Amino acid sequence: MTTKISVTGLYKIFGDRPDAALDLLNRGEAKEAILEATGATVAVQDASFDVEEGEIFVVMGLSGSGKSTLVRLLNGLIPPTSGNILIEGQDVAQAKGEVLREIRRNTITMVFQHFALFPHWSVADNVAYGLKVKGMPVADRRERAMAVLDQVGLAPWADSLPGDLSGGMQQRVGLARGLASDPQVLLMDEPFGALDPLIRREMQDELIELQKTLKKTIVFITHDLNEALLLGDKIAIMKDGRFVQVGTAQDIVSNPADDYVQAFVADIDRGRVFTARDVSTDPVTAQLHTDSAEVALHRMETAQLDALYVLDGDTVSGVVTHRDVSAALRRDGPGDTALEASLITDFTAVDQGTYLHELYGPAGNGLPIAVTDAGNRLLGVVETQDVLAQLNSDTAEKPGADASAPAVPPGIPESQSQTPEAAR
Amino acid sequence: MISPADIASIPFDDWINAFVRGWLVPNFRPFFRAAQVPVTLVLNNLNAFLLFVPMIITTAVFALAAWRWAGRGIAIFTLIGFAFIDMIGLWPETMTTLAMILTSVLFCAVIGLPLGILAARSDMFWRITRPVLDIMQTIPSFVYLVPIVMLFGVGMAPGIIATIIFAIPPMVRLTNLGIRNVRGDLTEAARAFGSTEWQMLWDLQIPLALRTIMAGLNQTLMLALSMVVIAALIGAGGLGLIVNTGLGRLDVGGATAGGVGIVILAIVLDRITQGLGEGSTVRTVSLRQVLTRTLRGKGAAPVAETSAKP
Numbered sequence: 115m116t117t118k119i120s121v122t123g124l125y126k127i128f129g130d131r132p133d134a135a136l137d138l139l140n141r142g143e144a145k146e147a148i149l150e151a152t153g154a155t156v157a158v159q160d161a162s163f164d165v166e167e168g169e170i171f172v173v174m175g176l177s178g179s180g181k182s183t184l185v186r187l188l189n190g191l192i193p194p195t196s197g198n199i200l201i202e203g204q205d206v207a208q209a210k211g212e213v214l215r216e217i218r219r220n221t222i223t224m225v226f227q228h229f230a231l232f233p234h235w236s237v238a239d240n241v242a243y244g245l246k247v248k249g250m251p252v253a254d255r256r257e258r259a260m261a262v263l264d265q266v267g268l269a270p271w272a273d274s275l276p277g278d279l280s281g282g283m284q285q286r287v288g289l290a291r292g293l294a295s296d297p298q299v300l301l302m303d304e305p306f307g308a309l310d311p312l313i314r315r316e317m318q319d320e321l322i323e324l325q326k327t328l329k330k331t332i333v334f335i336t337h338d339l340n341e342a343l344l345l346g347d348k349i350a351i352m353k354d355g356r357f358v359q360v361g362t363a364q365d366i367v368s369n370p371a372d373d374y375v376q377a378f379v380a381d382i383d384r385g386r387v388f389t390a391r392d393v394s395t396d397p398v399t400a401q402l403h404t405d406s407a408e409v410a411l412h413r414m415e416t417a418q419l420d421a422l423y424v425l426d427g428d429t430v431s432g433v434v435t436h437r438d439v440s441a442a443l444r445r446d447g448p449g450d451t452a453l454e455a456s457l458i459t460d461f462t463a464v465d466q467g468t469y470l471h472e473l474y475g476p477a478g479n480g481l482p483i484a485v486t487d488a489g490n491r492l493l494g495v496v497e498t499q500d501v502l503a504q505l506n507s508d509t510a511e512k513p514g515a516d517a518s519a520p521a522v523p524p525g526i527p528e529s530q531s532q533t534p535e536a537a538r
Numbered sequence: 539m540i541s542p543a544d545i546a547s548i549p550f551d552d553w554i555n556a557f558v559r560g561w562l563v564p565n566f567r568p569f570f571r572a573a574q575v576p577v578t579l580v581l582n583n584l585n586a587f588l589l590f591v592p593m594i595i596t597t598a599v600f601a602l603a604a605w606r607w608a609g610r611g612i613a614i615f616t617l618i619g620f621a622f623i624d625m626i627g628l629w630p631e632t633m634t635t636l637a638m639i640l641t642s643v644l645f646c647a648v649i650g651l652p653l654g655i656l657a658a659r660s661d662m663f664w665r666i667t668r669p670v671l672d673i674m675q676t677i678p679s680f681v682y683l684v685p686i687v688m689l690f691g692v693g694m695a696p697g698i699i700a701t702i703i704f705a706i707p708p709m710v711r712l713t714n715l716g717i718r719n720v721r722g723d724l725t726e727a728a729r730a731f732g733s734t735e736w737q738m739l740w741d742l743q744i745p746l747a748l749r750t751i752m753a754g755l756n757q758t759l760m761l762a763l764s765m766v767v768i769a770a771l772i773g774a775g776g777l778g779l780i781v782n783t784g785l786g787r788l789d790v791g792g793a794t795a796g797g798v799g800i801v802i803l804a805i806v807l808d809r810i811t812q813g814l815g816e817g818s819t820v821r822t823v824s825l826r827q828v829l830t831r832t833l834r835g836k837g838a839a840p841v842a843e844t845s846a847k848p
Contacts (some may be wrong), residue, residue: 216733223731228723230723230724231727232727232741244731248732
């Protein structure tokens with residue numbers, strides 16, 4: 115993977131005396147004090163980040179956090195006060211005039227919150243706008259526009275006016291317009307913010323689907339943490355023009371950098387953030403043909419488990435419970451058949467990427483859940499209580515938790531019961 | 539009582555006289571004479587053309603235009619009104635007036651549109667333009683008739699130049715307004731896709747401002763019509779001259795006949811340009827549809843269908 119976007123030390127200060135304000139800022143003055151002293155508004159301060167090719171980088175913040183300014187700095191709609199923005203090796207921060215226009219025509223396009231479609235042009239003409247600007251002949255750009263419209267499922271509406279389409283459809287036109295010139299980078303400024311919740315959900319899923327084939331580098335702006343967690347490969351939380359935390363969804367939910375992030379994280383749906391991998395533990399197993407029932411029973415007792423998985427070579431054959439095995443031993447006496455006799459083959463196996471909310475059902479039957487790979491090899495085991503513990507953001511240490519599993523800091527539900535709205 | 543006049547008096551009128559007579563006229567008269575050449579050229583050709591075309595054909599064209607853009611009622615009014623003008627014997631004068639108005643409006647559009655675009659793009663330019671437009675609209679037109687006569691002489695062209703000064707402000711104002719009112723996110727989108735300022739102007743700003751610009755054109759046209767009588771004072775002909783002559787001779791019949799001619803012309807032109815302006819945002823698309831259908835040999839789209847579209 116190569117780095118597509120590399121931003122270092124980016125500042126944007128609005129006002130007549132940005133240099134004076136920058137000086138004050140470097141001396142550690144607060145935003146409000148700078149506004150009072152110089153009349154300048156600090157919109158973005160010291161933003162540095164890298165976005166890899168094919169990654170969705172989500173910038174999440176409330177209104178006034180500077181996230182919309184940040185995205186406009188990336189394509190030069192707003193010139194930065196200082197800092198570097200390298201996109202594909204070109205410095206957008208220094209680019210002007212025709213150089214900047216060339217970058218916008220070929221490298222970066224944008225999708226807008228309120229769609230920003232030209233009301234006097236047909237859908238196809240809107241999609242082809244970037245190509246028209248480039249000077250592509252009419253027939254070619256029509257063909258390309260139709261291909262992209264087909265991708266977003268709007269080909270039949272090519273000759274309608276945008277005003278005749280619903281909000282969701284209009285934003286798909288906006289997306290198609292962004293994709294038409296096949297850019298390296300797609301900027302999305304709260305693209306689903308103006309849609310109603312059901313359509314928003316649908317569009318998020320569609321973007322995920324599209325991204326599987328497109329593999330675009332996307333910078334996505336949102337004020338909705340659930341959206342950020344759902345879409346983002348990497349997420350930056352922004353407050354007062356500054357990145358408070360940058361990390362994966364799991365990082366942010368499990369290790370909030372400060373109270374501000376914690377307040378957000380408090381009421382998100384953890385079941386859609388964490389996967390089976392995050393809560394699985396190293397399995398304690400027994401071999402079906404070589405280990406005796408006594409050995410299995412002994413292992414369960416040492417590990418304090420109620421059940422354990424039984425392997426046949428590398429692959430999983432089933433699960434046995436402590437109660438069944440001990441009952442079988444009492445009934446049949448020591449022997450090789452006890453393990454096989456009490457084997458439960460009707461177990462639940464999931465892959466590592468399965469979200470926890472899909473494990474609610476399986477967890478209900480009390481048996482641990484097997485985490486397997488494509489070859490039915492056991493990678494880990496999810497204990498029922500761990501699913502529920504993670505969902506409740508419980509702080510209980512998981513016995514034998516593997517090193518990659520996140521450690522949830524204590525006390526979140528109690529001390530951070532306030533919602534983000536309240537914190538605002 | 540003491541008043542400022544006791545302390546000092548300002549010979550303001552002498553200053554203006556010195557400026558216009560002593561400096562402007564001797565130094566710039568050839569320049570102003572040359573400036574009226576294009577106006578005279580357009581006016582004379584247009585006047586000759588309108589006088590050459592038979593009355594029936596002109597009336598038919600206006601009635602058709604009225605029917606297409608303003609509805610059946612105005613079309614019928616055009617037919618009856620123009621026939622009435624012809625029957626009271628004022629057709630040639632009406633055509634001269636029409637030629638004068640079209641010339642003024644043409645020059646207002648040619649000068650006003652770029653000024654309006656400039657004003658929309660630069661706050662600085664708009665701050666300078668705005669008071670100038672205010673003065674042009676509020677200063678009594680008789681005030682600038684005198685220097686115009688001094689600089690341009692008397693006749694049709696000076697009359698038209700006076701009309702242009704009087705009628706151009708709404709064109710500039712409404713072009714500026716129309717372009718400034720184009721949604722900010724649309725211009726931002728155009729910019730984000732790498733369009734040049736010209737591309738943005740042609741693809742986005744002018745089409746979306748067209749409705750407002752047309753309203754400005756309509757206002758300009760109406761103001762030009764109201765200047766017809768005043769311009770006749772400095773030698774412009776047409777219906778204004780009929781009214782002035784009637785006024786001079788206390789010929790109430792003649793003056794009224796000229797006045798009625800102006801009113802009929804005003805109503806027809808107003809309704810047609812208003813219809814044009816109101817339909818313009820839809821028509822940019824429907825016009826294309828009409829053209830493609832015509833090219834495909836299916837005939838033009840019916841008017842009712844395209845105008846009924848929301």
